[in-house]
Amino acid sequence: MAKLTSETLHGLVKGSAVAALSLGLAAGAAFAQSGDRIVSGERYIPTIWVDPDGCEHWVMDDGVEGYMSPHVSRQGIPVCREANLCGVVNTDQHFATDSARIHASARDRLAQFFRDTQAISYTIVGHTDSRASDEYNMDLSLRRANSVAAVAASTGAQIADVRGYGERMPKASNNTAGGMAQNRRVEILCWR
Template identity: 40%
Template sequence: MFRLIFPVALLLMAATACGSTSENATAADAASSQMAEQAAQENATTVQPIDYLSFAQGAVPVRIGGAAEALNVGMEQALQIIDGDEGGFSATPKPGAGDSAIWFIYRLPAATTFTRFAVPNILETPSPSQTFFREIQVFGGNDGPDGEFMPIGAATLATHDSRGKRTFFAADKERAVTWVKVQLAGGINVERDRTFFEFSELIGEGRQEPVALSTAFDGKWRGRGVVLELAQEGSLVSGCYDRVGDLEGAVNGNILRATGTNRTSGVRSTFVLSVVDGNITGVRSTNGGPFRLYEGDADADLVTGCGSAKVEPPGCGDTLYGIQFDYDSAVIRPKSFDTIDALRSGLEGSTESAVTIVGHTSSEGSDAYNLDLSQRRAEAVVAALQERGLKNAKISARGAGEAEPIADNGSETGRSLNRRVEIRCQ
C-alpha cells in the first residue's frame, strides 16, 4: 500500500547543481513540464465514470424482500452490493433453492439518470455448494419504496475467465429516478438442491442532479454496538461514540464522513454514515480493520455519557472532509467556503509555532500524479485561508498523495475517507 516516491524536486536539484545558467533552468523547466504531462496522461487512463449506485455517492439501502428472510439476507448484504468493493462475497448466509430470488430497494440522494450498469468479477468459487447469481434486473421509480417501479436494465450473467473484468449492460430507458430496486435470481452453475449464492458489486453510471446538504446529523442513536450522539452546524459535525470516543466530520450531500479517537486507548475509527427516516445507517472501521455495518434507531432519551455534543471550529489535529474540490482539480468548490471560514476561525487563535495543511488522495492514478494533485490542493487551502485574513506566517502546505491512507483503498467507501485534508501543528 505504501510506495517509495521520488519527488520531482530532487530530480530538478540534480539538474541544476552544475550551474545556474538560463540554459540549465530551461532544461529543468522542460523536464518538470514533461514529467507533469506524463503523470497527467498516466492518470487520465485510470479515470473511471462516477458510480452513482454506490453508498459513497449517497445511495442507501432501505428495504429487502423476496427470499431474503429465508436466506438470512440483511442490510449488511444490501450494503455490500453498493460498497464500491468489486471483490466477491457470500450474498446469502443460508442456502436456498437454485431459482431463489431476492431484491433490494435503494434510495438515491437526488434524481439520477442511469445510462449503463456493470457487474465486475463474476467468478465461481470452486465448490458444488456455491454459485454466482445469474439473473439481475434493475428497476427505477420516484414514488418511494412502495410506489411503482419500472424496468430500466437487465442482464443474464456468465462467468468471467479471469479477475478484473466487468459485464456491462445498457439502461433500457434513460429516465430520472430517485429509487432503485435490484433483483437477483438463480445461479450460474447450480449443482445441488440447496446452494449458497455469491455476488460482487452493481455499478451504475450516468448523471445526477445536485445533491442538497442533509441537516439530519443531529441527535442520538442506539443499536447493536451503537451508542452515538451527534451535533451538526452547517456541513460540520461533532459528536461522541461508545461513551469514550470523540468524533469529528463533515457532511457532503447526504453522507457524513468522520474520524474518531477513543479517549482511553487512542484507537481510531472511521465512519461513513447516512440518516434514513431518522435512523442512522452506514459502516464503521476500527483500528484500520474491515468496514462493519453500523446502524441504530433514533433515541432522544439515550444517555451517552459523553456530555453535550457541540460543534467547534476545526483546527490543529483535525481531519477535514468538508473541503471539496472540482474533479481532478485544485479548485475549491464554493459549497466548501463555510468550512474554510470555520477553519480560519479555528486557527486564528492558535498559539502553535507552525501549521501545516496536508492534502491526501486515494489510490486512483499514478503515485506522481496524486502527489502533485495533493500538493496543489493543500496550497489552495492555504491560499484561501490567507485570502480570508489568516495571519499565521508559518502556515505551509504539503501533499502526501496516496502514501498515508487511513482506510482500505479497495472500496470506494474507503477511498472516499482517504481523500481528506489534515491540519498538523507544532
C-alpha cells in the first residue's frame, strides 16, 4: 500500500476550497501546538479574526484553527488580503500637545471616515517626531493609535492591529518644524 504524504494529499485536492481548508487545518494544528491560541480558561472560544498581515483565521471550539481564505499559492500558502494606506490623521489637528485625547470635532470626522470607508478591517499605526525620549514617543504613539482605534470600534469597524512606532519611522526629516509636523501622524491601513 502506498504511503499517503502531505504532498500526495495536496495533489489530490489541489485547486479547490478543500485544499485551502485542509492546509488551514494543518497550519492551525501547528499553530495551536505552539501555544498561541484563543483560550478562555481551559475552553476555546470559537471566533474569526484578521491578523496584522491581512489573513482571515477561524478557530473552532475544539481548538482547531484554519484560514478562511480559499485562495492558496502553488506552494499551498494562503493568499491573504492586501492593505493600503487609506487615511492619515494629522495629530496636530486631532490631539493636544502630549495628549492622546481626540478633540470632539475630530472624533466626529474620524467616525464618519470609518463609516464611509467600509474596509474589512483596519490597522492603526501611530508615529511621533523626535523631540522626546524614545520610550515616551513609543508610548504616546501607541496611546494615540489606540484612541483612533477606539473611534473606529465605536462605529463597528473591525480592528486587526494597533501599533505605535514613536519616532522610529519618520516620513520626513526631524531637522525642520515642517518635517516634524509630518512625522506626528496616525496612519490608517485598510484591509480589503
